Amino acid sequence: MFVPFVFVILFFFVPMAWLVATSMSTHEVGSPPVFTGTLEHYARFWTDPFYLETALWTTVKLSVVSTVLALIIGYVLAYYIAELPAHRRGLLTSMVVVSLSVNIVIRIFGLNVLLMSGGAVDSALTFLGMPKVRIMYTELGVLIGLVQIAIPYVVLPLIGVLAAVDPALKEAAESVGANKYKTFWAVTFPLSLPGVVAGTLIAFTLNAAAFAIPSLMGGGRVKMMGMMAYVQATVQGNFPFAAAVGISLTLLSIVITAIYLFVINRTFRTARKAA
Amino acid sequence: MAEQFDIELSHCRKRYGAINVLDDVSLRVKSGEFITVLGPSGCGKTTTLRAIGGFITPDSGHISIRGRDVTHLPPYKRNIGVVFQNYALWPHMTVAEILGFGLRIRKLPREEIARRVDRALGMVQLTGLKDRYPRELSGGQQQRVAMARALAIDPEVIILDEPLSNLDRRLREELRIELKRLQRSLGVTMLFVTHDQEEALSMSDQVVVMQSGRIQQIADPRTVYERPANRFVAGFLGSANFMAGELVQNAQDGKAQVKLGNGAVVGAYAPSAKTAGEKVTVIVRPEWLVLERPGNQLAANQLEGTVGDVIYEGSAIRYGITLDHDPEAPIFLQERSNADVLNPGDKVRINVINAIIATD
Ligand SMILES: Nc1ncnc2c1ncn2[C@@H]1O[C@H](COP(=O)(O)OP(=O)(O)OP(=O)(O)O)[C@@H](O)[C@H]1O
Numbered sequence: 001m002f003v004p005f006v007f008v009i010l011f012f013f014v015p016m017a018w019l020v021a022t023s024m025s026t027h028e029v030g031s032p033p034v035f036t037g038t039l040e041h042y043a044r045f046w047t048d049p050f051y052l053e054t055a056l057w058t059t060v061k062l063s064v065v066s067t068v069l070a071l072i073i074g075y076v077l078a079y080y081i082a083e084l085p086a087h088r089r090g091l092l093t094s095m096v097v098v099s100l101s102v103n104i105v106i107r108i109f110g111l112n113v114l115l116m117s118g119g120a121v122d123s124a125l126t127f128l129g130m131p132k133v134r135i136m137y138t139e140l141g142v143l144i145g146l147v148q149i150a151i152p153y154v155v156l157p158l159i160g161v162l163a164a165v166d167p168a169l170k171e172a173a174e175s176v177g178a179n180k181y182k183t184f185w186a187v188t189f190p191l192s193l194p195g196v197v198a199g200t201l202i203a204f205t206l207n208a209a210a211f212a213i214p215s216l217m218g219g220g221r222v223k224m225m226g227m228m229a230y231v232q233a234t235v236q237g238n239f240p241f242a243a244a245v246g247i248s249l250t251l252l253s254i255v256i257t258a259i260y261l262f263v264i265n266r267t268f269r270t271a272r273k274a275a
Numbered sequence: 276m277a278e279q280f281d282i283e284l285s286h287c288r289k290r291y292g293a294i295n296v297l298d299d300v301s302l303r304v305k306s307g308e309f310i311t312v313l314g315p316s317g318c319g320k321t322t323t324l325r326a327i328g329g330f331i332t333p334d335s336g337h338i339s340i341r342g343r344d345v346t347h348l349p350p351y352k353r354n355i356g357v358v359f360q361n362y363a364l365w366p367h368m369t370v371a372e373i374l375g376f377g378l379r380i381r382k383l384p385r386e387e388i389a390r391r392v393d394r395a396l397g398m399v400q401l402t403g404l405k406d407r408y409p410r411e412l413s414g415g416q417q418q419r420v421a422m423a424r425a426l427a428i429d430p431e432v433i434i435l436d437e438p439l440s441n442l443d444r445r446l447r448e449e450l451r452i453e454l455k456r457l458q459r460s461l462g463v464t465m466l467f468v469t470h471d472q473e474e475a476l477s478m479s480d481q482v483v484v485m486q487s488g489r490i491q492q493i494a495d496p497r498t499v500y501e502r503p504a505n506r507f508v509a510g511f512l513g514s515a516n517f518m519a520g521e522l523v524q525n526a527q528d529g530k531a532q533v534k535l536g537n538g539a540v541v542g543a544y545a546p547s548a549k550t551a552g553e554k555v556t557v558i559v560r561p562e563w564l565v566l567e568r569p570g571n572q573l574a575a576n577q578l579e580g581t582v583g584d585v586i587y588e589g590s591a592i593r594y595g596i597t598l599d600h601d602p603e604a605p606i607f608l609q610e611r612s613n614a615d616v617l618n619p620g621d622k623v624r625i626n627v628i629n630a631i632i633a634t635d
C-alpha cells in the first residue's frame with residue numbers, strides 16, 4: 001500500500017510542483033530561473049493574440065476535431081469487431097492492441113510515406129485527375145496523424161462495452177417495433193456511452209498535448225501548444241515560459257473535459273426525460 | 276376459406292452445423308389459446324420461439340401470424356409481444372420509458388402513450404413504480420415489467436421464453452396463476468416456452484411436447500398426461516413405471532387387456548391397434564397404483580412386492596417397490612400421506628387401476 005503512494009508522490013506530484021514553481025519564476029538569459037511567484041509568463045501567453053490565435057486555437061481545434069473523427073471511425077470499427085463471434089473478435093482486438101504498441105515515430109514515418117508528395121495518396125489523387133493537394137506539413141496532415149494515433153484508444157474501450165451489451169436488449173427493442181437504426185440510437189448507443197466517454201477522453205487529452213505529430217508532420221508550420229513549450233524550453237531556453245505554456249495546456253484540457261462531461265450528462269438526462 | 280390461426284408454423288426446419296434444431300416443426304394456435312412448448316434442455320424450444328419472433332429465419336417452412344406470412348419479415352414488422360427469459364429490460368430507462376418505447380415508435384400522441392402505459396402497469400399490478408429503473412425492482416417486478424412491455428404494444432400474439440424460471444418457487448406459482456388469469460381476461464393468444472411440466476400442465480389449453488427438434492405430441496394437458504403419444508412423452512411428463520406384458524386379446528377402440536409377468540391382467544389404453552399375443556410395454560403412473568391390504572386371494576389386476584425406499588414428499592408419500600415377479604424393474608407408487616406409512620421390507624399387494632400401452 002505504501003510503495004504506490006511514494007511512487008506517485010515522487011514521480012508525479014514532485015515534478016508537477018517543480019513545473020508550477022518554474023512557471024512562476026523569473027527568466028534571465030544565462031542564469032537559472034529564480035522563484036518569485038510571478039504570473040508574468042501566464043499573462044504573456046493569455047494576452048498575446050499571437051499565442052491565442054495560433055497556438056491555443058490550433059490546439060483546441062485540432063484536438064477536438066481529431067477526437068470527433070477518431071470517435072466516428074473508431075465506433076464503426078468497434079461495432080464491427082464487437083459483432084464478430086468471440087474467437088475472431090479476439091484476433092482483431094489484439095491487432096488493435098499491437099497497433100498501439102508500435103512506436104509513435106515509426107507510425108508517423110509510415111504515414112509520411114503514404115501522404116508525402118509523390119506518395120501513395122498523392123499518386124492516387126493525381127491518377128484520378130484530382131487537383132494536387134498538399135497534405136504533409138499542413139494542418140490536414142497533422143489532423144490525419146492525430147486521428148490515426150487516437151483511433152486505437154477509442155476502439156479498445158468501445159469493443160468492451162459494445163460486446164457487453166446483451167443482444168436480448170436489442171431484440172427486445174426490435175420486438176416492440178424499433179428497426180435497426182432506432183434500436184441503435186435508443187439502446188446500443190446509450191449503453192455504450194461509458195466507452196465513448198473513456199475513449200474520447202483519452203484521445204482528446206493525448207491529442208491536446210500532442211508533440212511528436214505536429215513536430216514531424218507539421219513541419220514547424222502547425223503550432224500546437226505542446227510543441228511550442230518544447231521549442232521554448234530547448235531552443236529558446238526559456239524554461240519558465242515553457243512551463244507556463246505546459247500548465248496552461250493542462251488547465252485547458254481539464255476545463256474542456258469538464259464541459260464535455262457536463263454536456264454529456266445533461267443531454268442524456270434530458271433527452272430521456274423528454275422522449 | 277380455411278380456418279385462420281393466430282400462429283401457424285408449417286414444416287419449419289433449422290439446422291446448426293450437424294444438428295437439426297428444428298426438424299419439421301408444424302403447429303397451429305387458435306385465437307385466444309394458451310399453448311405451451313415443453314421439452315428438455317436443448318430440444319429446440321427457444322429456437323421455435325425465436326423463429327416466431329423473427330430473430331432467426333427457418334431454413335425452410337413457413338410461419339404465419341393471423342394468416343399473414345411473416346417468415347421473412349424482421350421482428351419489428353411482426354407486432355408480436357416477446358417476454359425474454361432474463362427479461363431484457365433496458366437498464367438506462369425507467370419503467371414508464373420502457374413501456375412507452377414501442378408506443379413512441381408508433382408515434383402515438385403523448386396522452387395516449389401515458390394512458391396505455393398506465394393501463395399496462397395496472398394489468399400487471401405495478402402502478403406507482405413508473406419512475407423506477409430496472410435495477411431498483413425485484414425479480415418478480417422485473418418479470419411484470421417485461422410482461423407489461425409486451426402487452427403495451429397491443430400485439431397480435433405474445434410469446435414467452437421461460438418467463439418464470441428465474442423466480443423462486445412460491446412467486447413462480449403465484450405469477451403462474453396471475454399470468455393465466457390475465458391471458459384469459461384479455462383473450463390474447465400466448466405461446467409459452469418452458470421445461471417445467473407442472474407449469475405446462477396447469478396453464479395450457481394445448482401442450483406441445485418436443486424432443487431433439489421434433490414435436491412428439493400436441494394435445495391438451497390431460498391427454499398428454501393420461502394418453503401420452505409415446506414413451507418419451509410418458510416419461511417426460513410426470514413419472515412413469517414401465518412394465519413388460521403380453522396382449523390377452525386384440526386391442527380395439529383403444530381398449531386392451533394386458534397380462535403382466537406374474538399373470539395379473541390389467542385393463543390398458545391402446546393408442547394403436549395390436550394383435551393378441553403381442554409383447555408390449557405398459558406405462559403405469561405412480562398414482563395409478565393403489566395399495567391393497569394383503570388378503571387370501573390375489574385379484575385379477577393385482578401385483579405383489581416388497582417396499583424398498585420410502586420418500587416422504589409432504590402431500591404424498593412415494594414408495595419404491597420391488598415386484599416379486601420382476602425384481603429387476605422396481606416401480607414407484609404414490610399415495611396420499613395421511614394413510615398409514617409403510618416401512619422398508621413390508622410386503623405389499625398393489626392394485627393396478629390404469630395403464631397405457633407404450634408405442635415405440
Ligand atoms: N446460434 C446457434 N448456433 C449453434 N447452435 C445453436 C444456436 N442456437 C441454438 N443452438 C443449438 O440448438 C439446440 C436447441 O437450442 P434451444 O435454445 O432452442 O434449446 P431449448 O429447448 O430452448 O433449451 P433450454 O431449455 O436449455 O433453453 C441446442 O442444441 C443448441 O446448442
Ligand SMILES: [Mg+2]
Binds near residue numbers: 321
Ligand atoms: Mg431455451
